[in-house]
Amino acid sequence: MTDSPQRRPVIRAVSFDDVGAAIGRLLEIALPPTRPAETGASSKIADFLLAWWDGLDCGHFPILHLCNVDAIIAEDMLTIMAYLAQQSTVYADAWGYNDAMGELWERYRAPA
Structure with a gap:
């Protein structure tokens, strides 16, 4: 008999805000x-x-990057990941960051 997976408190604790x-x-x-x-x-x-925004067109995120940023930054990334683990598909524009994500793409991904 297999037990169904249990939801973890750390994931449930992350709010939209x-x-x-x-x-x-x-x-x-x-x-x-x-x-x-x-x-x-x-x-x-x-x-x-x-x-997160568009991995196919914008590239990937190497998990090792979590080890290559300071703990505060890694915690913010993990906060986002924990929320995504409990929600259906949601992107940064749900928080009003559509323009900022466009600016991020322009700065880091736009062809020269």
Whole structure:
């Protein structure tokens, strides 16, 4: 007899507002007002958000990136992933970030 999988408290604890705040913090790092302010994490955050937005066209997110950003950034990424694990398909525009995602694509993926 196999037991059905149990939902995990850490996944259930993530709210819509938690995810919106996490997206906002990540975008602040990935889209600084001036390019010199970008950090080494900026492109990794862009990889994460754009892979979620449209992985086929925008590229993938190597899981190892979670080890290559600081813990606060990784926690924001995991917050988003935990929410996605409990919801049907939802994207950053659900939190009002459609324009920011377009800007992210322009900065990191648009052809030169």
